[in-house]
Amino acid sequence: xTSPALERFIAQATACTRSHADPADCxxxxxxxxxxxxxxxxxxxEPRHYRSDALAYTRNLIYDAPDESLSLYAIVWLPGQWTxxxxxxxxxxxxxxxxxxEERSHVRLSPDRGADEDIELVRGGVVLLxxxxxxxxxxxxxxxxxxxxxxxRPRVVSLHLYGRMMSSFNTYDVAAGTxxxxxxxxxxx
Numbered sequence: 287x288t289s290p291a292l293e294r295f296i297a298q299a300t301a302c303t304r305s306h307a308d309p310a311d312c313x314x315x316x317x318x319x320x321x322x323x324x325x326x327x328x329x330x331x332e333p334r335h336y337r338s339d340a341l342a343y344t345r346n347l348i349y350d351a352p353d354e355s356l357s358l359y360a361i362v363w364l365p366g367q368w369t370x371x372x373x374x375x376x377x378x379x380x381x382x383x384x385x386x387x388e389e390r391s392h393v394r395l396s397p398d399r400g401a402d403e404d405i406e407l408v409r410g411g412v413v414l415l416x417x418x419x420x421x422x423x424x425x426x427x428x429x430x431x432x433x434x435x436x437x438x439r440p441r442v443v444s445l446h447l448y449g450r451m452m453s454s455f456n457t458y459d460v461a462a463g464t465x466x467x468x469x470x471x472x473x474x475x
Contacts, residue, residue: 289330295323309377313422324381335360343367345472354451363442368434371458377449385442387415392430
């Protein structure tokens with residue numbers, strides 16, 4: 287890390303995770319820090335953080351804590367690229383650097399949050415996050431959603447801080463009513 291803005295953000299996030307056991311406290315404290323980070327993104331984002339792939343959104347790792355308690359990614363979304371329906375199993379704070387990121391939520395109606403089968407999901411609302419916007423989430427209740435960019439909108443670049451090394455997440459098959467943990471790839475920086 288060579289940017290004072292990025293170094294300050296990582297120091298704040300590290301201190302926060304050490305001082306707050308409650309994920310809601312972490313996101314409450316770190317959302318304003320993410321706002322500052324995205325305002326200074328030009329001071330640390332390099333061409334390698336803007337890598338993209340025509341087939342799928344691209345996760346470019348910026349920082350991973352040695353103890354795997356934090357990870358920060360620049361995610362590049364080209365028009366028409368979406369995540370599967372998923373949750374992170376972690377808290378997170380997201381800031382949009384460029385473009386308009388769309389998040390479509392799902393609500394879990396089935397009562398057993400630990401179950402991987404017989405899951406009833408219904409579609410919820412939509413949030414449009416433009417440049418400078420910050421959002422956050424906590425793991426309980428599950429933050430189940432689809433994120434991406436509809437065709438016809440320009441590329442999106444967003445920063446995602448997670449309260450763990452985000453090498454996997456839970457994906458949902460809405461029609462089948464199932465959930466499974468899957469590994470997710472990223473580019474090293």
